Amino acid sequence: MTKRSVSTEVKRNDGRAKHGNTPRHVAIIMDGNGRWAEKHGLPRISGHEEGAKAVRAVLRAAKEAGVKYLTLYAFSVENWSRPKSEIDGLMRLLRRFVQKNEDDLHKNQIRLRIIGRTEDLPEAVQQDLAGAMERTAHYSDSQLILALSYGGRAEITDAARRMAARVKAGELEPGDITESAFAEHLYAPDIPDPDLMIRTSGEYRLSNFLLWQLSYAEFYVTDVLWPDFREADFQKAMKAYAERERRFGDVR
Ligand code: FPP
Numbered sequence: 001m002t003k004r005s006v007s008t009e010v011k012r013n014d015g016r017a018k019h020g021n022t023p024r025h026v027a028i029i030m031d032g033n034g035r036w037a038e039k040h041g042l043p044r045i046s047g048h049e050e051g052a053k054a055v056r057a058v059l060r061a062a063k064e065a066g067v068k069y070l071t072l073y074a075f076s077v078e079n080w081s082r083p084k085s086e087i088d089g090l091m092r093l094l095r096r097f098v099q100k101n102e103d104d105l106h107k108n109q110i111r112l113r114i115i116g117r118t119e120d121l122p123e124a125v126q127q128d129l130a131g132a133m134e135r136t137a138h139y140s141d142s143q144l145i146l147a148l149s150y151g152g153r154a155e156i157t158d159a160a161r162r163m164a165a166r167v168k169a170g171e172l173e174p175g176d177i178t179e180s181a182f183a184e185h186l187y188a189p190d191i192p193d194p195d196l197m198i199r200t201s202g203e204y205r206l207s208n209f210l211l212w213q214l215s216y217a218e219f220y221v222t223d224v225l226w227p228d229f230r231e232a233d234f235q236k237a238m239k240a241y242a243e244r245e246r247r248f249g250d251v252r
Pocket residue numbers: 030031032033034035036048049051052055072073074075076079093094097146226
């Protein structure tokens with residue numbers, strides 16, 4: 001048996017190219033809104049508002065580039081500890097974003113998905129999101145996934161809890177818990193793992209984002225603050241990705 005034919009349990013994205021292609025799935029940590037606001041002498045919420053413009057620009061650029069899945073870290077489980085006024089402002093902004101951009105989602109045939117502990121979101125936000133998700137559920141070409149009240153450890157814990165309940169109910173044996181069976185219990189198991197993770201504002205941290213799914217992702221960090229991030233910045237990240245060689249733990 002040659003080294004390459006040894007089977008491995010590591011879940012790979014089908015058809016994932018090792019280099020040179022457009023990433024099928026891009027995940028973004030949209031960081032630097034607060035610093036942008038401070039730099040401009042504005043309240044923090046202005047940074048988030050300008051950040052929403054960057055979201056629209058990136059949505060266009062991703063569609064243009066042929067990226068099929070775009071996951072944005074919009075609100076983490078840790079963000080609940082921010083001042084109430086900032087949380088309320090972010091929730092208002094989120095509702096406004098969904099209301100204002102649903103037409104564009106339809107025009108571009110983009111399906112909206114949410115991952116995270118969405119039950120923790122205010123009722124009105126949950127309702128708006130549920131409506132937009134339902135109305136775009138039939139689009140299969142491109143997806144916008146918003147991570148809301150999301151934490152990578154929370155997601156893994158939730159998956160473990162669901163599996164444990166199934167073992168207790170006699171539906172699964174402990175020996176059935178393989179990597180791929182576990183992945184089936186994550187929030188959106190049908191979505192392939194991200195190929196590229198972009199983080200803005202120059203921080204080299206994962207911040208509890210997609211801990212399971214980013215195992216083999218390429219990372220791209222830029223000093224640009226999220227509210228300043230536009231199509232050209234996204235295209236730079238695409239170019240950098242195209243020059244990477246992905247080996248997935250294999251040899252050349
Ligand atoms: C991190 O910047 C950003 C957030 C916690 C929120 C991200 C939200 C948006 C971009 C708003 C719009 C999003 C959607 C989907 C409508 P930070 O506040 O931690 O910045 P700092 O590190 O400079 O303080």
